[in-house]
Amino acid sequence: MPQERTVAIVTGAARPWGLGRAAALALARKGIAIAIADIRDDWGKKAAEAIARETGREALFVQTDVTSRASVEAMVKSVVSSWGRIDILANIAGIVARERVEEVKDETFDRLVNVNLRGTFLACQAVIPVMRRQRSGRIVNIASGAAVQPIKGLGVYAATKAGVNIFSKVLAWEVAPYGIIVTVVAPGRIITNMGQESGPEEEAFAAEVRGSPYMRAQRPEEVAGVVAFAATEPGIAMAGQTFHANGGSYMVF
Template sequence: MDNKVAMVTGASRGIGRSIALALAKDGFDLVLNDIDRQANTLDEVAALIEAEGRRSLITVADVRDKAAIQGIVRTAAARMGRIDVLVNNAGILTSARIEELTEEQWDEVFAVNAKGVFLVTQAVLPYMREQGYGRIVNIASVGGKRGAPGQAHYCASKAAVLEFTRVLAMELEDSGITANSVCPGIIMTEMGKANLPDQASIDKWAAVTAQRRIGYPDDVAGAVCFLASDAAAFITGQSLNVCGGLIFDGG
């Protein structure tokens, strides 16, 4: 995959960082987005990608901000030449049971997790259509399929991503662009610590997972690289659980 370009949102840490580094290993140049430079961690990811012999471009913007997103995508296409892969990874998690959940918490989570996916996808699509090629991978969650107490707004926003992806695939028809979702399970990241505050919680989640362990960001990156590759040409509108057997579809 020489001279192909991938854009990853929320790329400074956690799952997004792993995805960006794995795509660089697969030969992609990277457009790295995050809401800010995160105390230089975005710059560190860029340096690691360049050490891999690939180009990188840092694009700081909030995925909720349509004008800012249109701006960085325009810059990315101009500077990198094309955008072959978009990974909508940026996301936030807050917790509150429904009776305590505030309107502000609901709106904030939906703005980043659901509207953000729509805005970045809409900004990138004209370039992919022009190329007649594209791979869009949206990071949803097993929570978007099975729910989790205390996370109604988060789970509903991820269910929105799953359905958005299906309709996107339908509308993409024979454009050469595919759109799929990846549903991580319990993954150890800054966000993941909300579910994994201590060793007892890690053990509890491992015990209810078929593989008897929690996941790590690199576990998710492998699935994203596959869906971003030519090998996944006939896969679209699907969702892939990357959860070690925490949940099973169809049952």
């Protein structure tokens, strides 16, 4: 009998050159079928086509608003309908805004919380029943070095990512009886189009780069390798752990 395919959902993978796209590519190169879940219909279809063309693996796109329960549940249902299972969820969809606390507007606060924290929660909640039936699954959530090292202007963003971190650790305990392993990747500074859209930050960026022994920011594919490792390699020994993928800009003992 042919071996059943391994299926991964990667949220936020439509943007060119971002972490999500790089992670989807890294997983596809491991022979995994990729479902891209992203709100950008124009980029998403092209991303799925590019991944399939470059890797020779199956890839599909499902337009998804990660802040909407109905949209996320419909996406999971669509993936299961297409491929019958979900082995990996990589929750990479996220946004950033650099504003001092006293300047943050309600709309910015709500958007950061809804995309970064609620979006992660909804996707996890939607895939758990599928993985529970399989008695196996991997969930990789994305936190941030900003949740560990204070960076001016990232207070609300950091709070959402700290929330993702502790949420993931609680989730790891809750789903362990079903054979599901949850891990977290906490990147440092990455050169992505999302980072470039977060506003004037040359001085802060230079300070972050100086904090790395390599004196440069990371490339998306470097962090994507950590995401792919977390999604495919660790056994139960790594459950609930946070992988600090920061280029050595801070080191956790």
